[in-house]
Amino acid sequence: MIPFLPESLEDLWKILHHQPEYKIMSGGTDLLVRLGAGGKQPPAVVCLEKIGALNTLEKTKDEIRIGPGVTLTELLHNHLIQEHLPILHKSISTLGSPLIRNMGTLGGNICTASPAGDTLPALYLLDARMALQSARGNRVLPLQNFIKGPGKTVLADNEILSSIIIPRPAPFNIHHFEKVGQRKALAISVVSLAALLNIHKGIVKEARLAWGSVGPTIVRSRKAEAALEGKELTLASLEHAATLARSVVSPISDVRASADYRRKVTGNLLLRLAAL
Numbered sequence: 001m002i003p004f005l006p007e008s009l010e011d012l013w014k015i016l017h018h019q020p021e022y023k024i025m026s027g028g029t030d031l032l033v034r035l036g037a038g039g040k041q042p043p044a045v046v047c048l049e050k051i052g053a054l055n056t057l058e059k060t061k062d063e064i065r066i067g068p069g070v071t072l073t074e075l076l077h078n079h080l081i082q083e084h085l086p087i088l089h090k091s092i093s094t095l096g097s098p099l100i101r102n103m104g105t106l107g108g109n110i111c112t113a114s115p116a117g118d119t120l121p122a123l124y125l126l127d128a129r130m131a132l133q134s135a136r137g138n139r140v141l142p143l144q145n146f147i148k149g150p151g152k153t154v155l156a157d158n159e160i161l162s163s164i165i166i167p168r169p170a171p172f173n174i175h176h177f178e179k180v181g182q183r184k185a186l187a188i189s190v191v192s193l194a195a196l197l198n199i200h201k202g203i204v205k206e207a208r209l210a211w212g213s214v215g216p217t218i219v220r221s222r223k224a225e226a227a228l229e230g231k232e233l234t235l236a237s238l239e240h241a242a243t244l245a246r247s248v249v250s251p252i253s254d255v256r257a258s259a260d261y262r263r264k265v266t267g268n269l270l271l272r273l274a275a276l
């Protein structure tokens with residue numbers, strides 16, 4: 001397997017020209033594990049690490065733009081993320097271990113398109129958009145249109161994720177992320193919940209809720225959100241929303257948990273919001 005380490009996008013397009021079999025790599029924490037476990041070996045791996053344009057993080061008036069190559073550790077320590085996107089910060093803090101976060105990138109977590117990807121529920125709620133680039137040109141699309149299913153994205157041959165664009169969110173006063181795994185650290189989620197709530201004078205003005213690991217992609221339930229809006233955040237309103245949420249998820253049974261358990265936890269995670 002040939003390794004390539006281009007230092008600019010121009011070099012990248014030359015390397016990828018007419019080579020649809022070449023595999024893109026950022027931190028390698030997903031890809032190399034898959035290849036090491038006997039996955040189909042590509043003729044070459046093209047590492048994006050040295051391409052400066054993919055490693056930037058900037059705030060404009062209306063948006064935060066994150067390069068896909070920014071590592072999870074860099075994001076965790078970045079004041080823009082801490083200040084403006086606390087829900088993304090919380091989800092990254094639960095991802096893997098310090099060693100995995102030092103190598104792993106946000107772009108890699110998104111392109112893996114796992115329903116258990118820890119950053120995805122937060123990014124769905126934040127209305128993140130994906131900028132894609134290839135030698136043929138650019139396009140931008142919402143995250144929910146970028147991910148097609150477990151491990152599947154709309155990326156075309158020789159196209160890369162070049163930026164993650166997050167509009168600066170309306171002010172929410174609850175930024176919550178929780179994942180249930182089989183152990184406390186280095187656990188792939190069995191179910192996760194991201195919640196953004198805007199509560200004014202005790203009444204929920206806006207609720208955004210998204211679950212991971214309970215369907216082929218992240219599940220957002222407008223019905224459960226609407227059940228909370230206009231009400232106080234009480235155990236009764238949360239129980240009603242939890243029932244609705246359990247009815248919209250489509251979990252599978254696997255080595256980590258049964259579908260029934262996942263469905264139950266989908267609702268139970270919501271009930272925790274009563275204690276915040």
Ligand SMILES: Cc1cc2nc3c(=O)[nH]c(=O)nc-3n(C[C@H](O)[C@H](O)[C@H](O)COP(=O)(O)OP(=O)(O)OC[C@H]3O[C@@H](n4cnc5c(N)ncnc54)[C@H](O)[C@@H]3O)c2cc1C
Nearest residue numbers: 024026027028029030031096104105108109111117118161
């Ligand atoms: C021990 C261990 C624990 C882990 N724990 C967690 C966890 O708790 N939560 C979690 O969500 N994940 C976890 N992971 C998975 C992984 O670490 C993360 O998904 C990480 O963010 C992947 O980033 P990466 O840069 O290493 O991706 P890579 O391995 O480099 O790439 C992943 C995929 O994305 C593609 N890709 C990468 N960058 C681009 C790009 N810019 N454009 C197009 N395609 C691209 C690659 O081709 C590949 O298919 C764990 C992995 C390990 C080994």
